[in-house]
Amino acid sequence: MKITILGTGTSQGVPVIACDCMVCLSSNPKDNRLRSSVMIEVDDLNLVIDTGPDFRQQMLREKVDKVDSILFTHHHKDHVAGMDDIRAFNHKWKADMPIYCTKQTSEALKLEFPYIFSGFNYPGIPKVGINVIENKPFNIQGTIIKPIEVLHYKLPVLGFRIKNFVYLTDVSEISEKEKEKLKGADLIILDALRKKAHISHFNLEQALALLDELKPKQALLTHISHFMGLHDKVNNELPKHINLAYDGQSVTLNE
Ligand SMILES: [Zn+2]
Ligand SMILES: [Zn+2]
Ligand SMILES: [Zn+2]
Numbered sequence: 491m492k493i494t495i496l497g498t499g500t501s502q503g504v505p506v507i508a509c510d511c512m513v514c515l516s517s518n519p520k521d522n523r524l525r526s527s528v529m530i531e532v533d534d535l536n537l538v539i540d541t542g543p544d545f546r547q548q549m550l551r552e553k554v555d556k557v558d559s560i561l562f563t564h565h566h567k568d569h570v571a572g573m574d575d576i577r578a579f580n581h582k583w584k585a586d587m588p589i590y591c592t593k594q595t596s597e598a599l600k601l602e603f604p605y606i607f608s609g610f611n612y613p614g615i616p617k618v619g620i621n622v623i624e625n626k627p628f629n630i631q632g633t634i635i636k637p638i639e640v641l642h643y644k645l646p647v648l649g650f651r652i653k654n655f656v657y658l659t660d661v662s663e664i665s666e667k668e669k670e671k672l673k674g675a676d677l678i679i680l681d682a683l684r685k686k687a688h689i690s691h692f693n694l695e696q697a698l699a700l701l702d703e704l705k706p707k708q709a710l711l712t713h714i715s716h717f718m719g720l721h722d723k724v725n726n727e728l729p730k731h732i733n734l735a736y737d738g739q740s741v742t743l744n745e
Contacts, residue, residue, distance in 0.1 A: 497542060499523030539650060563649065570599060574603065
C-alpha cells in the first residue's frame with residue numbers, strides 16, 4: 491500500500507494570501523502547504539480522500555492517471571471545492587466517478603454543486619455516483635474501509651482506516667469507542683493545526699497526547715496552519731516516529 495500526501499495545509503493553505511510571516515515567506519518547499527488530501531494505492535485501487543480547492547494542481551503534480559473512488563471526510567470547502575475537476579477522469583475513462591460520503595455530506599455537495607445533481611445532463615459536467623455510507627465498514631471492489639466518526643467542534647466528520655493505515659483530519663474530539671479503531675496502526679495521519687488551542691481542530695499537544703496513547707509505528711501530522719511555525723524547526727522538536735507531513739511525501743506500508 492502506498493500513501494501519497496497530496497496536501498497538508500489548513501483551509502487557507504500556506505502561504506496565506508497577503509501574509510508576510512516567516513512561515514509564509516519561507517523558501518523551504520516543506521513550508522508550502524496545499525489543502526489537505528491523500529491518495530492511497532491499495533490492492534488494485536487508487537483512492538483519494540477529499541478534493542479540496544487544490545485538487546487539480548495535486549493531480550497534475552503527482553501525474554495521476556486514474557482515480558477509482560473518492561472518499562469525503564466532510565463538506566467543508568477546503569475538502570470539497572475541487573470536485574468539479576474530476577471531469578478529466580470522466581472523459582479519460584468514460585465512466586462516472588464513485589464517491590463515498592455520509593448523507594449529511596452528500597446533501598451539502600448537492601447544494602454546493604447543484605449543476606452536477608440537477609438531473610439535466612448538460613454536456614461537460616462532472617459525472618459522479620454517490621454511495622451514502624454510515625459509520626460501519628464498507629468495501630470498494632473487495633478492499634475494506636472502516637470509517638471512524640469524530641467531532642470537528644460540533645460537526646460529525648469521518649476518518650478512514652484502510653488495513654494498517656488511518657487518515658483522520660479535522661478532529662477536535664474522539665470517543666473512546668472510536669479510538670479503538672486507531673489501535674495497532676502502522677501509520678496514522680492526524681490533524682494538528684497549530685500549537686495554540688483551537689475550537690474545531692486538535693492542536694499539536696492534543697495530537698501528540700492521542701498518539702502517545704495509541705502508539706502507532708509512525709505518525710504524520712497534517713492540516714497545518716502557518717501559526718504552527720517553520721517545518722524544520724517544529725519537526726526537530728517531535729518524537730522520532732512522529733513528523734509533520736509535507737506535500738508530495740509518500741509512505742509505503744507492508745500490509
Ligand atoms: Zn479542513
Ligand atoms: Zn503567514
Ligand atoms: Zn473542516
